Amino acid sequence: MSIDDLPTEKHQFAHPIRSVAVIGSGPTGTPAARHLRDAGLNVRVFERQNQSGGIWNWRPAASLPLSVPTPPPSKGAFTPVVRDGGVFDDPQREVRDRFNPPNPCYWNLTNNVPTTTMAFKDYPYPAGTESNVSHTFLADYVHSYARHFGIDKLASYNTRVEQADKRGHKWVLNLRKVVDEGEGKAREEQWSEEFDAVVVATGHYNAPYIPAIEGADTWAAAWPSKVIHSQGYRVPEPYKGKTVLLVGIGTSGNDIAKDISPFVNKIYMVGRNKLRGPIEYKKQRQMQRFLLPENAQAVSEIKRFVPPAAGQVIQQTSVELTDGTVLEGIDEVIFATGYQYSFPFLPRYHKDPTSTETSDAVEYPLVTDGHGVLHLWRDVFYVPDPTLTFIGLSVNTSAFSFFEYQSIAIARVLSGKARLPSDQDRWRDYKELIAKKGEGKFSHLMNRDGERAYVKATVEWLNRDAEWSGAPLVEGHSEAWLAESDKTVGLIAAKYGLSPEELKRIHQELEESEGLTRENKTDYTTASEETNARANDGVARRSASAIKV
Template sequence: MNKAGDSRGSETGRTPIQHVAVIGAGISGVVSAAHLLKEGFGVTVFERTDRIGGVWCYEERVDRDPSFPNLVPPAQDWADVDAENLSKDEALILHGPPGPCYAGLKNNVPTSLMKSSLLPWVEGTEEFIDQGRIVHYLQDIARLYHVTENVQFHTRVESVTKPADKWIVRTSTLRLEADTFSISRKSESFDRVVVASGHYNIPFVPNTPGLSGWKARFAGRVIHSKSYRTPEPFKHKTVLLVGAGASALDIAREVCAVGGKVYQSRRESKYDLTGPRLPQEVARVAMVAEFIAHGIDSSEAPWDEHSQGVIPGKVVLEDGTTLKDIDYVVIATGYITSYPFLEGLEQPHVAWEDADETVLITADGYTTHNLHKDIFYIPDSTLAFIGVSALVSTFSLFDFQAKVMAKVFAGHVQLPADSIMKTEQRERKARFQPGDRFHALLRGEQDYIGEVLTWVNASLTRAGMPAMEGMDAKWLMAYDNFHANRL
C-alpha cells in the first residue's frame, strides 16, 4: 500500500506520486480506485463497513429509524460513538450503518449492461442474479486490481477540507476487541479526493399529514424500505407501499409471493417504470393525502405493534379514496443525497434555485450542484464524484466515469475552462423542468457517453495519445434491447 507522503520515482527526477482519497468501497469506489491505480496514483479507500460491495452487501441488522418526516440532509453527529455505555453492536450501527440490501435483492439492470470494463462476467452468467454473486464480482475486481490492500475498513470520513494546496481528510476507525470497541482518529493529506459514497444512506420520508403520528403510535408497523429484509413479516398481511422505484417493485413482488395484499401508492411520473412489471394482484392507487388514526389517545402508551390486529386507522388518498385494514406501511420514497464530511458545501436550508456556484447540496436533497459532466467539482476539479448519475446502467456508466476521472487526474485529458463549465451548468439548469430529476439520464445515457467521449478524445488526440473507447458492441445491443422492452 502506498501511504501518503511516498514519492516513488523522485530519485530519478520523475514527478512524485500523487495520492488520492476514495470515499466508499462500493462499485463506484472500487472502479475509481482500480483506474487510478492503473494510472500510477497512490490510493487510499475509506470504507465504513467491514467489506467491499457497498449497497449490495446483505446483513440482517438494520439501521436506526430515520426521523418521520425526513426531508433534508441532517447534521451529522461525529461524536455519536463517543457516548458513554455504548455497546459494541450500537457502535457498529452508528459508525457504519447497515445498508438497504434485502435478502432477495437482484439487479434490475441485466448483467449484459451492468458490467465493468475491468472484468467481464463469467461466461454463462444469467442476466439477473442475486446480490451475493454481485458482491463477489465487485470483490474480484478489487482483488485483481490491488484495490483490496488499499482499503481501510471500519473507517468513516468525518471531514474533508482544503485549507491550502492539499486536501485534509479526517477519519475515525472503529476497532473491535471481543465485546468492546475503541475509536482512533487521524488526519491525512491528499492531492485529490474522489467521493464514491453512494445515494442509499439517508432515507427520505415525506411530510405526509398524519404519517409521523402513525410512526410514533404504531412503531414497527411503519417502516422505510431501508429496513426491509425479507417478506416473512408481511405474510398474508395487507401492506400499503408508498413509492414506485425499484425497491417498491421488489417488495411488492416478494410480499405478493407470500400471500400478502399490496396497495402501491404513487404519483404519476415519467420516472415510474414499475407499473407493467408489478404482479397483477397489486392495486395501484393515488398518492396518500393523509394518515388518520381512530380512537387513539395521544397520551396513551404506543400501540402494541406485535398485536395481530390491523392498524386502527384509515388512509385517505389524493383522489378521495379511503383505505382501511392496513397491517403495515412501507415508505419506499428513496433517499437524500448527502456528503456531511464536505464541510460548508452542504446547505440544506437553501432552495434549489438559490444554489450559488460553490454549493453541492441544497434543500431538495437530490441534486449535487456544480459538477462538470456529473463528475468534477467546478470550483476545484481535484475533487470528483463517481456515481451521481441516476437511472443508468450503474456499473457500466460508473466505470466509464471513473476512467474519465483517472485520465483527467493523470493530466492526459484537460478540462474546459472554468467559464465554459459554469456556462454549461447554468444552461443545464435552465432546461430543468418541475418534476425532473437533475441527474436522471434515463434513455439519454448514450448521448451522455457520446458527449463525454467527444471532449475526452479531442484532448487525447491533441496530446498524441490513443483515443478512449466507449461501450462495446454487445453493450450497445443490450442497451437497445433493454429499453425497447421497457417501452
C-alpha cells in the first residue's frame, strides 16, 4: 500500500506537537526550520558551525588524521562529550576541530545538477545564474535564505547535539556549545532542552568510510598526512608531479581525479571488480568509468597495503592488487570511498555489527552497518515513532529542492495539516520498499525517475489533505523545472569534456550492454579491465575523428 491508496486509518499522535528541534542548518535543515515555523510551530535550530550552509561552507583546514579502521557507525561522525563547561586551553585548536571538523568541501567543488533545479520555493537564484556554480555561491545562497526568512533568529550556532533521547512523550536534547575565547582558548557550555519532535538534518557526509583493507591502518599510522579520505582533500597544487592512488571511481573520486589531473604525474584509480546494485545504479557507475582523465589508469581492487620496513618512506613500499599487479612509487593515497550513515547523538537507535544488545536499545534500530538508515517511511518518518524525522538521506536527487518537499511534508504532518497512514500501513510500505530495493544505501537511491515519482506522490498526498485542513496547495515540478532537470547528464558530461556525440555513444553502449543483448559482447573479468578497454577505444575513436577533420 502507498499514500496513493488513501487508507481509511490515519496515525494519531499521542500528544500535541508544539515544539520542534531541527538538528543541522544546511540546505536541508534551513528550509525545514522555515516551513515548521510558518506552520505555527515553535522551532529551535542547532548547528555546530558558526553559520548555516552545511557542507558547502569552505574551510581551508583539512580534516584531522583518519581513524583506520573506520570507527563503528555509532561513533563514526563524532564521539559525544558530556562534561562541565568553562574556559579551557586549546592552543592547536584540536578540541574545536574535533567538535566541528572541516566539511568535505574542496576549493573547486561545484554542483552536479543544473543550479536552477536546486532553488528553494519562493527564493529563486539571481537571473542569469550559470548551470554550474561554485561552492561559495551555493553557501551564500543558503546564508541569504536563512537571513531572508529569519532562520538565524531561530538558530543556536556553534552548538552540537550530544544526545537526543525520548523520555516519556518529550525529546530531551543535551547540547554543547564551543566558541573561541581569546588566543589559544575556548569556552564551552552544556545544557538541555525539551521538544515534542525532532528533525535530523545532519546529512550523510560526516563520517568517512574506509574499507577494511589489510595494511591500510599501518599506512595511515605511518604517513597520516599522505593517507587521507576525500573529506580532507582541499586543493590540487600539493599533488604536483606526484603519483596518486585514488581509491574509488564514483562522484568524489572522479571529481578529485579531474581536479588533480593537470598537476600529477599519474593516477591509479581503484574501482570495484564487479559492480553490484540496481540497474540504474550500475549504469551510473559504468558511466562514471568513461570520465577518467587521460593520465589516470583504472586498476583492480586492493588486496593489501604492504607493511613498510623500518625507515622506509611511502614511495619505497607497494600495494598488491587482487589481479596480482603490484603498484610501487606511490606518493599519496586518497580514499574516495564514501561515508557511513552515523548519528552519534542517537545512541539507543544504533546497533553496531560488533556490539552486544543493550537493555535500553530500541527494538527497531536506525543504523546497523552504516550503509543506510532503516525503518523509515518515505525516507523521512521513523516508522515506530514519527515524532523523529530525517531529511537529506535520499541520494541522486536535485538536493535543495527535493529536500524542501520533504521539509514541507514534515511541517504539514507535525502541525496537523496532513495525516500519516496508520502504523500498519507505514510498516507495509516500508517492507515493500525493502523488497524492491533492499536495505542499505540502495533504499535511499532515487535517480531522475524516482525523484519525480516521489515528489509527485508527495504533492498529491499533501494537496489531498489540504482540502480538509485548509493548508495552501503545494506546487509540484513545473515543466520548466523538468526541462532543466533533463539537462543533468549533459551538464556532467560537459564538465568532464565529453561532447554530445560521445555522450550519445556512451548511452547507446550502456543500453546495449544491459541484459547482455549483444551476441559477441566482451565479458570483462574486472571493472578496471572494462574501463581501460573502453578508454582506449574512446581515444582511438577521437583520434580517428581528428584525422578525418
